Amino acid sequence: MNPAVFLAVSAGVAIAFQVVVNSVGLRDLGLGTLVFLSGATTALAGLVWALFAARPEATGRALLCAAASGLLGAFIVSSVVLAANRAGLAQTLSLVIASQLVFGLAIDRLGVFGPTAQGIGVLKVLGIALILAGGVLVVRS
Numbered sequence: 001m002n003p004a005v006f007l008a009v010s011a012g013v014a015i016a017f018q019v020v021v022n023s024v025g026l027r028d029l030g031l032g033t034l035v036f037l038s039g040a041t042t043a044l045a046g047l048v049w050a051l052f053a054a055r056p057e058a059t060g061r062a063l064l065c066a067a068a069s070g071l072l073g074a075f076i077v078s079s080v081v082l083a084a085n086r087a088g089l090a091q092t093l094s095l096v097i098a099s100q101l102v103f104g105l106a107i108d109r110l111g112v113f114g115p116t117a118q119g120i121g122v123l124k125v126l127g128i129a130l131i132l133a134g135g136v137l138v139v140r141s
Contacts, residue, residue, distance in 0.1 A: 015093070016089065016093065019080055019081065019084045019089055019092065019093070020089065022034060022038070022077060022080070022081040022084075023081055023084050023085050023089075025037075025038075026081050026082075026085060031078055031081065031082070034077075034081065035074050035077055035078055038077055039070065039073065039074060039077075042073065080092060080096060083095075090138050091138055091139050094134070094135035094138040094139060095135060095139065097131065097135065098131060098132050098135040101128045101131055101132075102128065102132075105120060105124060105125075105128060108120075
């Protein structure tokens with residue numbers, strides 16, 4: 001199996017479990033404490049990883065990206081936990097996945113993460129349209 005496919009599928013499974021675990025934690029801890037402890041755990045895991053990884057140069061741009069990533073992570077965890085508690089896991093993940101695909105396609109097309117922009121073919125658009133249609137069916141049922 002392609003390692004990228006395996007990692008992507010594993011991440012999708014982990015996200016589903018993370019939302020459930022976060023929803024349970026939200027009831028006991030509240031949103032602020034949950035996000036703090038989740039972020040602190042992420043920071044600790046990152047520190048352990050950094051101890052064994054190569055030491056890249058920490059440029060201002062890299063540090064800014066890391067800080068933005070942390071803020072986005074806190075927003076994502078908070079938003080998904082609150083939405084899942086109000087609308088359910090399937091509806092929340094349907095909307096998250098659909099929005100990720102639409103914006104991911106736009107980001108790829110603009111070439112934000114590479115020297116060349118990715119093409120938008122009929123099959124990509126059709127695939128996303130089918131997933132969006134599935135998301136609409138999940139949200140409306």
